[in-house]
Amino acid sequence: MLSTELSEAEVSALMANKERLAKDLHHSCRWGYGVRWGDGSTDTGMQRLSLSHEDKQVRDWFIETTRVLKCNVTVDEMGNIFAVRPGRRKDVPPTFIGSHLDTQPTGGRYDGILGVLSGIETLKVIDEMGLETEGGIGVVNWTNEEGARFPISMISSGVWAECIPLSRAHNLKEVPTVASLPTASSAPETMKSALEKIKYLGTVPCSYKETPMAAHFELHIEQGPHLISAGQRVGVVTAVQAYRWFRLNIFGRDTHTGTTSFEHRADALYAFARMMVCAREVAAAKGCLSSVGIVEAKPGSVNTVPGLVSFTLDIRGPETEMVASVEAELRKEFDVIAAEEGKGIGKPCRVEWTLDFDSPAVKFHESCINCVRQSAEAVVAGAGVSEPKSLVRTIMSGAGHDSVFTSKRVPTSMIFVPCRDGLSHHPEEYCSADDCATGTSVILQAVIRYDRKRFVSA
Amino acid sequence: MLSTELSEAEVSALMANKERLAKDLHHSCRWGYGVRWGDGSTDTGMQRLSLSHEDKQVRDWFIETTRVLKCNVTVDEMGNIFAVRPGRRKDVPPTFIGSHLDTQPTGGRYDGILGVLSGIETLKVIDEMGLETEGGIGVVNWTNEEGARFPISMISSGVWAECIPLSRAHNLKEVPTVASLPTASSAPETMKSALEKIKYLGTVPCSYKETPMAAHFELHIEQGPHLISAGQRVGVVTAVQAYRWFRLNIFGRDTHTGTTSFEHRADALYAFARMMVCAREVAAAKGCLSSVGIVEAKPGSVNTVPGLVSFTLDIRGPETEMVASVEAELRKEFDVIAAEEGKGIGKPCRVEWTLDFDSPAVKFHESCINCVRQSAEAVVAGAGVSEPKSLVRTIMSGAGHDSVFTSKRVPTSMIFVPCRDGLSHHPEEYCSADDCATGTSVILQAVIRYDRKRFVSA
Numbered sequence: 001m002l003s004t005e006l007s008e009a010e011v012s013a014l015m016a017n018k019e020r021l022a023k024d025l026h027h028s029c030r031w032g033y034g035v036r037w038g039d040g041s042t043d044t045g046m047q048r049l050s051l052s053h054e055d056k057q058v059r060d061w062f063i064e065t066t067r068v069l070k071c072n073v074t075v076d077e078m079g080n081i082f083a084v085r086p087g088r089r090k091d092v093p094p095t096f097i098g099s100h101l102d103t104q105p106t107g108g109r110y111d112g113i114l115g116v117l118s119g120i121e122t123l124k125v126i127d128e129m130g131l132e133t134e135g136g137i138g139v140v141n142w143t144n145e146e147g148a149r150f151p152i153s154m155i156s157s158g159v160w161a162e163c164i165p166l167s168r169a170h171n172l173k174e175v176p177t178v179a180s181l182p183t184a185s186s187a188p189e190t191m192k193s194a195l196e197k198i199k200y201l202g203t204v205p206c207s208y209k210e211t212p213m214a215a216h217f218e219l220h221i222e223q224g225p226h227l228i229s230a231g232q233r234v235g236v237v238t239a240v241q242a243y244r245w246f247r248l249n250i251f252g253r254d255t256h257t258g259t260t261s262f263e264h265r266a267d268a269l270y271a272f273a274r275m276m277v278c279a280r281e282v283a284a285a286k287g288c289l290s291s292v293g294i295v296e297a298k299p300g301s302v303n304t305v306p307g308l309v310s311f312t313l314d315i316r317g318p319e320t321e322m323v324a325s326v327e328a329e330l331r332k333e334f335d336v337i338a339a340e341e342g343k344g345i346g347k348p349c350r351v352e353w354t355l356d357f358d359s360p361a362v363k364f365h366e367s368c369i370n371c372v373r374q375s376a377e378a379v380v381a382g383a384g385v386s387e388p389k390s391l392v393r394t395i396m397s398g399a400g401h402d403s404v405f406t407s408k409r410v411p412t413s414m415i416f417v418p419c420r421d422g423l424s425h426h427p428e429e430y431c432s433a434d435d436c437a438t439g440t441s442v443i444l445q446a447v448i449r450y451d452r453k454r455f456v457s458a
Numbered sequence: 459m460l461s462t463e464l465s466e467a468e469v470s471a472l473m474a475n476k477e478r479l480a481k482d483l484h485h486s487c488r489w490g491y492g493v494r495w496g497d498g499s500t501d502t503g504m505q506r507l508s509l510s511h512e513d514k515q516v517r518d519w520f521i522e523t524t525r526v527l528k529c530n531v532t533v534d535e536m537g538n539i540f541a542v543r544p545g546r547r548k549d550v551p552p553t554f555i556g557s558h559l560d561t562q563p564t565g566g567r568y569d570g571i572l573g574v575l576s577g578i579e580t581l582k583v584i585d586e587m588g589l590e591t592e593g594g595i596g597v598v599n600w601t602n603e604e605g606a607r608f609p610i611s612m613i614s615s616g617v618w619a620e621c622i623p624l625s626r627a628h629n630l631k632e633v634p635t636v637a638s639l640p641t642a643s644s645a646p647e648t649m650k651s652a653l654e655k656i657k658y659l660g661t662v663p664c665s666y667k668e669t670p671m672a673a674h675f676e677l678h679i680e681q682g683p684h685l686i687s688a689g690q691r692v693g694v695v696t697a698v699q700a701y702r703w704f705r706l707n708i709f710g711r712d713t714h715t716g717t718t719s720f721e722h723r724a725d726a727l728y729a730f731a732r733m734m735v736c737a738r739e740v741a742a743a744k745g746c747l748s749s750v751g752i753v754e755a756k757p758g759s760v761n762t763v764p765g766l767v768s769f770t771l772d773i774r775g776p777e778t779e780m781v782a783s784v785e786a787e788l789r790k791e792f793d794v795i796a797a798e799e800g801k802g803i804g805k806p807c808r809v810e811w812t813l814d815f816d817s818p819a820v821k822f823h824e825s826c827i828n829c830v831r832q833s834a835e836a837v838v839a840g841a842g843v844s845e846p847k848s849l850v851r852t853i854m855s856g857a858g859h860d861s862v863f864t865s866k867r868v869p870t871s872m873i874f875v876p877c878r879d880g881l882s883h884h885p886e887e888y889c890s891a892d893d894c895a896t897g898t899s900v901i902l903q904a905v906i907r908y909d910r911k912r913f914v915s916a
Contacts (some may be wrong), residue, residue, distance in 0.1 A: 177756075257749035302609060
């Protein structure tokens with residue numbers, strides 16, 4: 001049967017297979033499982049850093065699995081893997097479901113993984129129904145979305161969107177994490193050498209021009225508390241908040257802890273502590289977030305006042321301008337704090353900012369959002385509550401996703417499902433099998449609806 | 459001539475050779491020189507971590523040099539090197555000059571090094587005069603005084619004083635510093651294996667019973683601003699302030715930086731920042747010092763709120779009770795801070811303290827202090843000022859030294875000389891050749907005076 005020949009009721013009846021999805025998802029987590037938090041066989045986190053040995057293993061599985069589902073698989077220069085089940089029409093770009101299989105060093109089993117697995121389950125439903133789509137349906141695994149090992153998140157969808165130069169990405173060096181610690185003896189690897197090492201440096205140029213998409217849909221856990229605390233089932237994501245990532249260095253002076261009075265110190269770590277406290281105050285007052293994820297103090301000795309501190313600063317807010325306003329105020333405040341620390345010796349601390357990443361606020365594509373909303377309402381219709389639409393919420397994403405970059409080139413939108421306590425980037429991150437299946441049914445219907453719209457309206 | 463046959467005026471005329479001392483000191487710094495800060499050939503810091511390859515080289519030089527000066531050299535189980543020039547009497551313990559040749563990862567050319575070199579210069583003066591002492595005169599190089607690589611400072615004088623068990627010291631593992639980064643691939647070394655590797659695991663039991671001393675004198679740069687800002691030349695050190703070193707862990711929760719509101723966070727690093735700010739306030743109010751030298755935040759990712767922070771806390775004060783009082787208040791305050799961070803999710807942060815090192819306030823030995831004071835006044839008498847005694851100051855040490863441990867078993871005292879800006883544990887640490895020589899002349903006279911006192915009064 002052809003997708004455009006289905007009735008509206010038939011589309012609304014398309015549902016993911018909950019058990020099969022859960023089985024596949026946890027099967028894929030056998031590569032790189034992390035910290036155990038419960039007694040169940042799947043009660044562990046994940047530690048699958050991008051381009052690690054475990055990442056290679058799950059990539060091999062992804063290719064094997066999608067090939068069985070009649071997909072053509074290509075790998076580009078960033079190791080992005082595109083698996084496409086061809087449609088009836090050979091001359092049009094496919095509609096994609098995409099996300100990522102890499103995780104944080106102490107991550108969970110759902111962030112990114114659910115998105116890719118929802119794509120595989122979508123292919124399985126289509127395949128077992130013998131459904132033929134008009135355009136192809138693809139699943140993409142984007143490389144290094146997390147930015148945990150190679151410190152630019154969503155870097156490979158960024159290269160695909162031609163927003164980040166390939167050379168910058170290829171030359172990007174890994175950073176130390178709790179799960180990987182490059183050293184002088186084992187020098188930090190670049191993305192390119194890591195891609196080569198696991199044999200995922202593809203030959204297809206990484207660009208939306210070489211691997212075009214009709215649209216990009218992404219299913220993700222919310223990673224926040226809104227859906228779960230309201231008892232809602234699906235978030236229709238219409239936008240992504242703005243954020244900026246900085247690396248800051250504070251230059252003070254190494255001195256002896258036992259013999260140097262506070263007045264005689266230029267203690268870079270004390271200045272850092274004051275800055276971090278200040279950053280939360282300023283961000284909160286402006287309705288934004290600020291966070292420090294990485295801090296390093298040198299030289300690193302119990303009895304030496306640190307003369308050099310470097311740290312990351314992540315500022316987020318609903319609008320690009322709000323983030324800029326927090327940044328502007330912090331630049332002023334940090335200078336004041338630095339100037340105060342060390343003024344007693346006439347050698348005050350000094351602070352330097354480097355912008356590592358700038359992601360303006362994103363609005364998703366109306367047509368994709370509509371497909372998601374219709375599908376969400378259809379999926380929850382049978383939930384047995386009096387007002388099923390109340391289970392669907394319009395929502396903004398706090399986190400960046402590969403969809404931020406795809407949205408710059410092709411119609412894009414996202415679907416959120418609840419996760420326990422809103423917790424993410426943590427081994428105990430959890431999304432129930434029911435919620436995984438609900439979200440997957442929504443994305444399944446959404447890509448079919450999008451495929452139908454393209455060619456019925458044409 | 460015999461030391462006890464010298465006149466008082468002859469003792470007061472004993473002086474170090476400034477040029478020879480400077481030459482020897484900088485010669486010894488060829489092994490492990492660090493960051494360059496000026497154009498002069500000796501304008502670098504030092505980076506000679508304990509039991510490193512560079513430390514082995516300078517140890518070899520120390521033994522070679524003292525053997526030429528007719529010393530018997532022994533090495534104990536902690537790698538402490540004792541070089542003794544025998545006196546007339548064979549049945550009495552020698553009077554020692556001691557300090558250390560290891561440095562901080564970004565240290566200078568004087569901390570510890572000047573102390574050992576003042577001992578060598580003392581031997582050279584005695585040797586060229588053909589002076590015979592009653593008891594022997596020894597120079598000791600104590601292992602790992604800094605506690606930078608192996609994180610217990612003064613550990614080897616501590617074992618010698620039988621205050622620290624040998625097994626604890628031998629099993630102590632190195633920690634990462636800017637100059638050494640043990641990893642999974644090159645596992646952290648223990649002190650014992652590091653001693654073996656550089657062939658300084660001696661056979662003599664490390665104990666004041668096996669290597670007895672009549673007294674221990676130590677010359678050191680002040681590492682603080684008092685002498686230099688008052689224009690004074692010599693500090694007669696009568697006491698060492700108390701200090702305690704702790705390692706603290708803060709347990710919070712890893713979460714996503716973009717999607718977790720401040721209310722929903724248990725941000726261990728934010729709690730740390732507040733604690734560090736608080737610690738300075740509390741310590742300052744009580745006339746004490748508090749410092750954080752090492753901090754580590756995990757998992758270490760730009761977009762993950764750190765769920766685990768560990769850090770060192772160094773509290774110092776003039777009296778043991780004052781340090782205890784700061785500790786008691788911080789234990790309360792830190793609990794309050796931890797309880798506030800994460801209370802919104804009912805999972806507040808938690809803080810754990812471990813005491814790594816406890817050094818009560820020390821009072822030095824009256825008889826040794828008197829030898830130092832007489833010698834200091836004699837050495838500055840010719841300085842050409844109207845009140846030469848005003849160049850000598852009675853002073854308390856802010857830092858710990860090997861003399862803290864020797865003072866528990868044998869009469870001990872110390873001598874301070876000024877250093878530029880009071881700066882120490884920094885590549886630009888500097889003590890002029892004049893000040894080095896003044897201090898060395900003081901220690902030279904002090905050991906001769908002590909030797910005479912022992913046998914004239916007997």
